[in-house]
Amino acid sequence: MAIIYNPNKKIFTLHTAHTTYQMQVDPLGYLLHLYYGAKTNSPMDYVLTYADRGFSGNPYAAGMDRTYSLDALPQEYPSLGTGDYRNIALNIKNEKGVESADLLFKSYEIRSGKYQLQGLPAVWADENEAQTLEIVLADENAQVEVHLLYGVLEENDVITRSVRIKNTGTGQITIEKAA
Numbered sequence: 519m520a521i522i523y524n525p526n527k528k529i530f531t532l533h534t535a536h537t538t539y540q541m542q543v544d545p546l547g548y549l550l551h552l553y554y555g556a557k558t559n560s561p562m563d564y565v566l567t568y569a570d571r572g573f574s575g576n577p578y579a580a581g582m583d584r585t586y587s588l589d590a591l592p593q594e595y596p597s598l599g600t601g602d603y604r605n606i607a608l609n610i611k612n613e614k615g616v617e618s619a620d621l622l623f624k625s626y627e628i629r630s631g632k633y634q635l636q637g638l639p640a641v642w643a644d645e646n647e648a649q650t651l652e653i654v655l656a657d658e659n660a661q662v663e664v665h666l667l668y669g670v671l672e673e674n675d676v677i678t679r680s681v682r683i684k685n686t687g688t689g690q691i692t693i694e695k696a697a
Contacts, residue, residue, distance in 0.1 A: 520649045521628050524558075529561050530626070530651060534675040539668075541594050541653075542566075546579050546586070547622035547654060549594040549666075568589070575601030595655060595666060595681070597621050606609040608609055608683070609694040610662055617694065619653035619662055628652075632669040633680065638668070641678055643671050661687025 522531045529552070540552040540562050553562035566585040574587035577600065588602040597608040600616025611617045632641065634646040651668040663686055669678040685691050 520670040521651045521668075523626065523628065524561065527563060528604055529563060530653070531561075531672050532651065532677055533557060534672050534677060536675055537677070538641065539677055543623040544591075546577060548577075548588065549621075549623055549653065550594040552596045552665045559681065575603075577601065578583055595621060595664060606695065607681075607697040609666065609696075610660065610683070610693055611692045612660065612686070613690045616660075619629065619660045619664075621664055624654040624656040624663065626651065628645045630676070632671065633652075633667045635680060639677060639679075641669065643669070647671060647673070656686070660691070661689065662691060 520533050521603050530541045536557050537555065538557050539554045540659060541557040542550050542552050542563055544550055550566065550590050551593060552565060568585035570584050570586045571590055572591045576587045580586040585644040595607045596602045596604065597619040598606050601619050607680040609617055610619050629648060629650050632643045641666045648669055648671045654664045655664045663684040666686065669682045681696060683693060683696060
């Protein structure tokens with residue numbers, strides 16, 4: 519199997535013939551990038567370090583834990599307004615002009631075949647040549663969902679990623695940036 523989920527550690531592992539890509543849902547619900555490199559069967563969550571970061575912002579849910587900062591953690595899909603001051607992947611603005619999305623893990627699905635991109639060029643594969651991992655991140659306050667789609671063509675050494683952004687509310691949102 520090209521895509522494996524470890525429910526105990528909440529680690530997603532994507533394997534190709536020669537590479538591994540790993541992500542983990544942390545205890546607060548943020549999706550963190552762990553590893554991309556030579557194929558390995560080991561969980562790579564040991565790479566995360568938590569040191570006292572007295573001057574880094576942290577989410578409200580972290581409380582007084584100064585070792586937890588999104589500014590220092592390798593987020594898989596960082597967004598504006600969460601205390602991560604590095605380059606972001608997503609910036610949305612609601613109809614009131616508020617620019618923030620606190621994206622937390624909501625669900626996932628692993629299925630056979632590769633996802634389709636309507637009207638766009640993409641890698642194509644038969645049902646038995648690929649698997650798709652869809653991870654849904656959501657911000658209930660901003661009323662937005664981000665669907666991260668990973669296509670794994672194991673024998674071809676290919677991992678693709680696409681993003682779908684869904685407005686789950688009734689108000690208008692503007693996508694200022696999406697990577």
